[in-house]
Amino acid sequence: MPQRWILHADMDAFYASVEQRERPELKGKPVIVGGASARGVVSAASYEARKFGVHSAMPGFRARQLCPEGVFLPGNMELYGEVSRAIRKVFEEFTPEIEPLALDEAFLDITGSAKLFGGPVALGEQLRDRVREATQLTVSAGIAPSKLVAKIACTFSKPDGLHWVQPDEVESFLRGLPIRRLWGVGPVLGEKLTAIGIQTLGDLARTPQAHLAVIVGEDRAADLQRLARGDDSRAVSVSRAPKSYGEENTFPSDVTELLDVTNALTTHAEAVARRMRHDNYRGRTITLKAKLGRRTGRRTPRVSGEQGDPVYPLVSRSRTLQVATSDGPTIRDVALALWREAKIGEPVRLLGVSVSKLERRDAEQLDLFGARNQTDALGDAMDAITDRYGKGAISRAVDGVEKATQSNSIKRGDK
Numbered sequence: 335m336p337q338r339w340i341l342h343a344d345m346d347a348f349y350a351s352v353e354q355r356e357r358p359e360l361k362g363k364p365v366i367v368g369g370a371s372a373r374g375v376v377s378a379a380s381y382e383a384r385k386f387g388v389h390s391a392m393p394g395f396r397a398r399q400l401c402p403e404g405v406f407l408p409g410n411m412e413l414y415g416e417v418s419r420a421i422r423k424v425f426e427e428f429t430p431e432i433e434p435l436a437l438d439e440a441f442l443d444i445t446g447s448a449k450l451f452g453g454p455v456a457l458g459e460q461l462r463d464r465v466r467e468a469t470q471l472t473v474s475a476g477i478a479p480s481k482l483v484a485k486i487a488c489t490f491s492k493p494d495g496l497h498w499v500q501p502d503e504v505e506s507f508l509r510g511l512p513i514r515r516l517w518g519v520g521p522v523l524g525e526k527l528t529a530i531g532i533q534t535l536g537d538l539a540r541t542p543q544a545h546l547a548v549i550v551g552e553d554r555a556a557d558l559q560r561l562a563r564g565d566d567s568r569a570v571s572v573s574r575a576p577k578s579y580g581e582e583n584t585f586p587s588d589v590t591e592l593l594d595v596t597n598a599l600t601t602h603a604e605a606v607a608r609r610m611r612h613d614n615y616r617g618r619t620i621t622l623k624a625k626l627g628r629r630t631g632r633r634t635p636r637v638s639g640e641q642g643d644p645v646y647p648l649v650s651r652s653r654t655l656q657v658a659t660s661d662g663p664t665i666r667d668v669a670l671a672l673w674r675e676a677k678i679g680e681p682v683r684l685l686g687v688s689v690s691k692l693e694r695r696d697a698e699q700l701d702l703f704g705a706r707n708q709t710d711a712l713g714d715a716m717d718a719i720t721d722r723y724g725k726g727a728i729s730r731a732v733d734g735v736e737k738a739t740q741s742n743s744i745k746r747g748d749k
């Protein structure tokens with residue numbers, strides 16, 4: 335097994351740094367993003383603002399007390415999203431194994447690619463240079479044999495630095511750290527542990543497991559001790575971007591009635607929209623697919639002279655919208671329009687709806703400052719009910735489509 339190397343990359347004071355880049359007159363000034371309104375909360379503070387004790391998640395009024403001369407800005411999520419995509423592109427130059435944690439933060443598994451760049455540290459420094467070149471912003475990096483240690487190492491590298499922890503240094507690196515630095519140790523658990531004399535990760539690792547189990551249970555005790563020793567084998571989980579979302583069904587018997595077609599397209603449109611919203615996507619191209627009931631007379635070729643499956647003519651129509659959508663009724667309306675335009679006029683055995691040309695919804699979703707798209711808000715409200723009470727608890731007024739063929743695989747966006 336080659337030595338595993340994880341790199342945790344985190345932009346320095348991301349939103350505030352983007353603002354300072356956009357408006358050079360703000361360089362060197364305490365810039366505070368968010369917290370502009372009476373009830374707002376700080377979402378980012380420049381290093382100049384941090385000197386006054388301002389930090390993210392702090393109520394805006396408190397930040398104003400601490401730093402009255404601070405420049406308070408409402409934030410521009412669209413711009414941050416754009417910069418985030420540029421950063422992601424740079425990361426992809428170094429490895430395909432990327433797990434984004436936030437707009438400005440990701441784990442990269444560089445086990446396979448480190449050698450190509452002259453080793454893990456050389457890779458890390460080249461990555462930092464490339465991010466600076468591409469965005470005029472600084473990124474810090476932690477490199478270690480595990481996610482846990484890489485993430486903590488990154489905090490030691492800030493701002494604009496790199497911190498490397500080698501396998502034989504992991505234990506000494508962790509030993510002196512306060513227990514709160516461990517994932518999953520919040521204020522409550524932290525206090526309980528402190529009460530029995532556990533202050534550092536070293537203390538935690540040394541405590542007899544039975545003592546610890548009294549407080550957190552046996553499973554958790556074992557987990558915590560493993561992590562405290564730096565034993566963390568969690569993999570970087572790469573989510574590959576989907577190309578499209580689709581739903582289709584084969585009818586028990588071929589359909590001709592417009593009502594059946596409408597019902598099927600509505601159900602598919604809603605399902606596709608729900609899955610896209612769950613994954614935070616929208617799409618611009620809507621495609622209708624219909625398989626006709628009659629056979630072409632051809633059969634699919636098979637090996638060994640066996641008879642192949644019958645082939646049914648396939649009709650497919652697409653339309654690309656100006657604006658991306660994850661709204662069920664919009665998708666249904668386009669699918670129905672495509673159906674009418676296709677003038678099929680004969681029995682159909684299969685209908686499908688898919689949406690492609692996808693884009694991420696996060697930039698907007700993370701937008702604490704602006705109003706959400708209204709149809710999306712309705713969709714999200716329906717999703718909340720479905721999550722709670724199950725599929726079928728709510729649907730827009732149509733009958734569901736019984737699927738004659740159903741796949742057992744879990745589709746993207748379904749839980």
Ligand SMILES: [Mg+2]
Binds near residue numbers: 344347439
């Ligand atoms: Mg950051």
